[in-house]
Amino acid sequence: MEPILGKGAVASYIPALASANPKSFALVLTTLDGTVYKSGDADTPFSAQSISKLFMLTLALEALGSRLWKRVGREPSGNAFNSISQLEYECGIPRNPFINAGALAVTDAVISSAGDHGALDDMLTLVRKASGSSRVRIDPEVAQSEREWGHRNISLGHFMKSFEVIDNDVDQVLNTYFCQCALEMTAIELSRAGLYLANGGSDPISGAKITQPGRATRINALMMTCGHYDMSGDFAFRVGLPGKSGVGGGILCIIPGIGSLCAWSPPLNEAGNSLAGTRALELFARRTGMNVFRN
Numbered sequence: 001m002e003p004i005l006g007k008g009a010v011a012s013y014i015p016a017l018a019s020a021n022p023k024s025f026a027l028v029l030t031t032l033d034g035t036v037y038k039s040g041d042a043d044t045p046f047s048a049q050s051i052s053k054l055f056m057l058t059l060a061l062e063a064l065g066s067r068l069w070k071r072v073g074r075e076p077s078g079n080a081f082n083s084i085s086q087l088e089y090e091c092g093i094p095r096n097p098f099i100n101a102g103a104l105a106v107t108d109a110v111i112s113s114a115g116d117h118g119a120l121d122d123m124l125t126l127v128r129k130a131s132g133s134s135r136v137r138i139d140p141e142v143a144q145s146e147r148e149w150g151h152r153n154i155s156l157g158h159f160m161k162s163f164e165v166i167d168n169d170v171d172q173v174l175n176t177y178f179c180q181c182a183l184e185m186t187a188i189e190l191s192r193a194g195l196y197l198a199n200g201g202s203d204p205i206s207g208a209k210i211t212q213p214g215r216a217t218r219i220n221a222l223m224m225t226c227g228h229y230d231m232s233g234d235f236a237f238r239v240g241l242p243g244k245s246g247v248g249g250g251i252l253c254i255i256p257g258i259g260s261l262c263a264w265s266p267p268l269n270e271a272g273n274s275l276a277g278t279r280a281l282e283l284f285a286r287r288t289g290m291n292v293f294r295n
């Protein structure tokens with residue numbers, strides 16, 4: 001079989017992502033006892049992009065509980081992550097929290113409930129707590145590019161506002177969204193940050209309670225059904241683990257009761273998911289038997 005590292009296309013919609021090294025690669029597993037198994041560029045920070053949607057969703061569920069599901073659905077969209085078409089005939093209610101429109105609804109909910117420090121700070125605090133790393137940051141250059149090239153997301157935001165699905169000022173929601181996409185972390189930090197989802201909502205290392213056990217279970221279900229956009233079915237078929245991808249080339253996978261796994265390789269497949277990252281996770285799941293459907 002031909003090596004696939006370097007195949008696929010690095011996200012090119014903003015310069016800050018287009019300059020990523022297509023040969024970068026990392027695979028990191030952190031188990032519930034805190035042991036870290038790493039290979040490749042595990043210490044290199046990269047743009048988490050849509051993986052940040054997981055952390056905002058965690059905050060929104062804490063704030064709204066099941067009321068969140070009035071604003072956003074729980075079904076795979078079968079469309080691209082930035083698609084606008086479905087929104088019109090579904091009255092501005094996005095299919096799920098992991099497509100861009102859904103993430104805007106989630107961020108709007110977090111803004112409504114955040115105190116003076118704001119939704120973005122709340123997300124950073126959560127990610128720093130979950131990852132055990134204060135180095136995690138929002139990359140200002142990526143945030144600025146997201147804003148400059150964010151015409152599609154700006155359209156989605158205004159379109160949803162026209163259906164009164166967004167409560168807050170659209171520019172405030174969009175600005176928070178652009179900044180959350182610019183979340184920058186290493187594969188080691190991301191792998192560690194996913195542990196609460198593998199451990200009933202609590203960080204097994206610090207003991208910090210991040211969400212309720214039932215919510216962690218639900219987030220995992222959504223990752224499995226919607227975490228890879230219109231290739232979520234293919235990912236479930238090949239890897240069999242709840243996962244969330246981002247156009248920076250990262251994928252965070254949860255192995256319930258065991259640990260959390262992060263793959264990173266910038267070139268993407270046609271749905272915007274890391275090509276080599278998906279393949280690495282597929283091989284990992286096959287060789288270790290860590291697949292939630294295995295019996």
Ligand SMILES: NC(=O)CC[C@H](N)C(=O)O
Binds near residue numbers: 048051153181247
């Ligand atoms: N899939 C992604 O990672 C999408 C995030 C990207 N910043 C966007 O909003 O389009």
